[in-house]
Amino acid sequence: MKRLALAVAASxxxxxxxxxxxxxxxxxxxxxxxxxxxALQDDDFANPGMLWVELGGKLWDEPAGNGTSxxxxxxxxxxxxxxxxxxxxxxxxxxxVISLEQxxxxxxAERQQADPFGYSSQELVSLSALVMHQSRGLPMSVATDGxxxxxxxxxxxxxxxxxxxxxxxxxxxxxxxxxxxxxxxxISQGQVNGFPIYRQLWQDMGSxxxxxxxxxxxxRAEPLAEGSQMAVELELYLRSLGNGLAIETPxxxx
Amino acid sequence: MRNTRIRVPETAAAxxxxxxxxxxxxxxxxxxxxxxxxxxxxxxxVTDFTCTYLDEEVVHVRLEPxxxxxxxxxxxxxxxxxxxxxxxxxxxxxxxxxxxxxxTVK
Numbered sequence: 001m002k003r004l005a006l007a008v009a010a011s012x013x014x015x016x017x018x019x020x021x022x023x024x025x026x027x028x029x030x031x032x033x034x035x036x037x038x039a040l041q042d043d044d045f046a047n048p049g050m051l052w053v054e055l056g057g058k059l060w061d062e063p064a065g066n067g068t069s070x071x072x073x074x075x076x077x078x079x080x081x082x083x084x085x086x087x088x089x090x091x092x093x094x095x096x097v098i099s100l101e102q103x104x105x106x107x108x109a110e111r112q113q114a115d116p117f118g119y120s121s122q123e124l125v126s127l128s129a130l131v132m133h134q135s136r137g138l139p140m141s142v143a144t145d146g147x148x149x150x151x152x153x154x155x156x157x158x159x160x161x162x163x164x165x166x167x168x169x170x171x172x173x174x175x176x177x178x179x180x181x182x183x184x185x186x187i188s189q190g191q192v193n194g195f196p197i198y199r200q201l202w203q204d205m206g207s208x209x210x211x212x213x214x215x216x217x218x219x220r221a222e223p224l225a226e227g228s229q230m231a232v233e234l235e236l237y238l239r240s241l242g243n244g245l246a247i248e249t250p251x252x253x254x
Numbered sequence: 255m256r257n258t259r260i261r262v263p264e265t266a267a268a269x270x271x272x273x274x275x276x277x278x279x280x281x282x283x284x285x286x287x288x289x290x291x292x293x294x295x296x297x298x299x300v301t302d303f304t305c306t307y308l309d310e311e312v313v314h315v316r317l318e319p320x321x322x323x324x325x326x327x328x329x330x331x332x333x334x335x336x337x338x339x340x341x342x343x344x345x346x347x348x349x350x351x352x353x354x355x356x357x358t359v360k
Contacts, residue, residue: 045261048324051279055257203281203323 024178024189026242029253032188037200041252049129049198049250052122052205056130059123065114070127073111077130084135084247088236090147097151099232100128101207119227125205129196132249139246140193142239155237158230164221185254190215191242192235194251201254208235255351256280260341262355266333274305277326278343278351284319302344303327307357308337333359 030038041047060070060077074080087100098106104127105116117124144152159170173182174190181187195208206214209226212234216223224231257279263272278300285297297319305313313329331339340354 045259045275045277046326048277048326051257051259051277051324054259055279058257 024175026191026193026245027178027189028193028242028245028248029188029191030194030248030251032186033252033254037252037254041194041248041250047198047250047252049196049205049252052126052129052196052198053133053250055122056126056128056133059127060130064108065112068112070107073107077134080131080134082135082138084132084249085138085141087142088151088232088239089143090151096229097148097232097236099207099209099227099235100131101125101209102227102232104128104131120207120210122205125196125207128207129205129250132196132247135247136249137246139244140239140242142236142243144236144240148236151233151236152240154230155233155235155240158234159237164216164219166219166221168219170215189241190238191245192238193242193245194248194253196249197251197253199253205250208238256343258341258343258351258353260339260353260355262339262357264356265358265360268333268335268359270333271330272333272357273328274331274339275326275328276303276305276341276353277324278303279324280343280345282317282319282321282323282325298346300325300343300345302342304342305329305331306338306340306342307331308335333357335359 030041033041044050057077063069084100087103088097090096091098091103091106094102094106101119101124104124108114109116117127142148162169162172170190173187177187178189179186192208192211195211196205197211198205199211202210207226209224209231212231213223213226224234259275259277261275266272280300281298282300283295283298285295287295289295299319299321300317303313303315303317303325304311312331313327315327317325336359337357338354339357341352343351
């Protein structure tokens with residue numbers, strides 16, 4: 001609770017000091033959780049997200065399509081340490097910014113000659129949880145310059161645009177009202193350093209794409225399709241807001 | 255066979271009380287929720303969980319629809335002799351998922 005109080009105080013001070021909101025230091029959603037939920041995330045056995053990480057480990061070794069598995073090219077999943085910190089990133093072959101989920105599917109289609117997984121399928125979220133889990137503790141560091149710059153700008157514009165029947169932009173809550181309460185729950189910065197997360201509301205694992213669609217729905221806007229280019233570019237912007245925060249996958253959130 | 259996680263200590267001294275943990279990946283749909291398209295998701299639950307040690311049933315849980323997804327059980331067991339700790343989950347369709355671990359008693 002003390003950490004939460006500090007985080008809240010820091011963000012309120014930033015708002016009061018009329019500093020540009022983006023310069024508030026990033027605070028992980030973990031700091032806004034109840035101690036019980038934090039304990040659930042910290043316990044590697046009780047954390048339900050580990051079920052998906054383990055399932056991802058099984059899929060990693062499983063031959064697909066032309067008989068190759070992820071393991072054949074990449075070796076053990078541990079070799080993926082650090083990879084998750086960079087996504088979404090610019091893909092030269094695709095000519096656009098792609099998410100980690102799309103990178104997994106690209107590998108599947110091109111190197112394994114197998115059908116890509118559905119964007120919100122259990123298989124894809126498990127593999128992406130497995131890869132992100134390898135980078136647990138490493139700081140997020142997505143590139144927002146170079147070829148990704150225009151995607152970053154579009155993501156930022158989306159984040160700051162009011163939408164939906166409630167006419168709210170992401171930033172109206174997650175920048176302007178951090179630490180305030182929305183009914184019983186403190187508003188976090190909307191950081192995505194723990195994704196894919198086990199969300200208690202869903203009783204399921206979800207990617208950033210699923211969360212964005214849920215948030216859209218919450219302000220009664222048309223949900224962005226998971227894996228759509230706009231959703232990926234928004235994910236790039238969200239991750240850039242948390243650059244420097246340690247990756248927590250699989251995080252547990254409300 | 256569903257994805258499960260179990261934790262049994264590898265070794266224990268005779269008479270020791272050890273902690274056993276078991277979890278299964280299961281949606282535990284309670285029959286009251288709807289998809290985003292508005293169709294009712296029918297009840298789909300695990301109905302029984304059992305743990306057997308030295309061929310004796312030590313824990314039997316009957317699960318009901320109110321239990322949340324990915325049910326997780328933790329309990330204590332007195333280690334007597336070296337033997338298998340076996341876990342079994344049965345869902346409402348009769349599908350059985352099993353897992354086992356060896357507990358070595360020194």
